[in-house]
Amino acid sequence: MNIEWYIVLSSLLFATGAVGIVIRRSPMVILLCLELMLNAGNLALVAFSREVGNQQGQVFALVVMVIAACEVVVGLGLIVAIFRRKLSLDVDDLSRLRG
Amino acid sequence: MEAVLFFLAAIGALGGAIGVVALQNPFYSVLALIAHLFSLAVLFLMLTSAFVAAAQVVVYAGAVMVLYVFVVAYVGGGGEPVGRDLPNQRFLAILVAGILFVELSAAVLSSALLALGTHGPDVKPGFGDPAAIGRLLLEKFLLPFEASSLVLLIAAVGAIVLAGRKRETA
Numbered sequence: 001m002n003i004e005w006y007i008v009l010s011s012l013l014f015a016t017g018a019v020g021i022v023i024r025r026s027p028m029v030i031l032l033c034l035e036l037m038l039n040a041g042n043l044a045l046v047a048f049s050r051e052v053g054n055q056q057g058q059v060f061a062l063v064v065m066v067i068a069a070c071e072v073v074v075g076l077g078l079i080v081a082i083f084r085r086k087l088s089l090d091v092d093d094l095s096r097l098r099g
Numbered sequence: 100m101e102a103v104l105f106f107l108a109a110i111g112a113l114g115g116a117i118g119v120v121a122l123q124n125p126f127y128s129v130l131a132l133i134a135h136l137f138s139l140a141v142l143f144l145m146l147t148s149a150f151v152a153a154a155q156v157v158v159y160a161g162a163v164m165v166l167y168v169f170v171v172a173y174v175g176g177g178g179e180p181v182g183r184d185l186p187n188q189r190f191l192a193i194l195v196a197g198i199l200f201v202e203l204s205a206a207v208l209s210s211a212l213l214a215l216g217t218h219g220p221d222v223k224p225g226f227g228d229p230a231a232i233g234r235l236l237l238e239k240f241l242l243p244f245e246a247s248s249l250v251l252l253i254a255a256v257g258a259i260v261l262a263g264r265k266r267e268t269a
Contacts, residue, residue: 001105009109011203015196020120022192028125036116050146053220058148059240066247070254076170077258083174
């Protein structure tokens, strides 16, 4: 398969994740959609690494995976903290920090 | 053969992504994301990056998703909170995402990257296997590697601070 197919698939996945972030209001699902977008970026990185024929893009993809894991850990910690304080898990209600 | 495998994996990845966005129960969304991650691992294998594919399955689909399942079980699935949508919010979101998709594709495909229309260059058999990636990580990218380990440590401590129970005797 040509590399451009992978790139088009990656932008399609990225757009799907963006839709999820805009239309969902449960913070957990929003985190999942963030994962979708990060993975779309990963796919593009690996595809470009194959296109150039060197492996450094794969190292970038691994670093993105590490950052995604950190984001999941902190995000889920926040969700657990919100749940403990008996606040509602709805991003529209958690808007006190809004400017 | 390769095209069939690509389209199967692509349909799996896209179906998983749409499942994550569309399913109402967060537990099913997590399961859809796991299916999505497995399909992506197949795509990574087809791009001759065995180590990234293995890390995707073991670390991502294995460990990170278990964390999600635990938190969903703790918080309780429940449906989506009923909210105050903007008028036509869904339609507008899908429209904007469609524009984003067209724009991203046009930007990449109209760029001057000549090798985009090819399979990429022929690579040696060891391309992307754990030995090669490990050598890159420990030689060329040692500093980013150590920095990412530090970031992971800070994130773990931060999660404990955020989610841990407060001691009564402060």
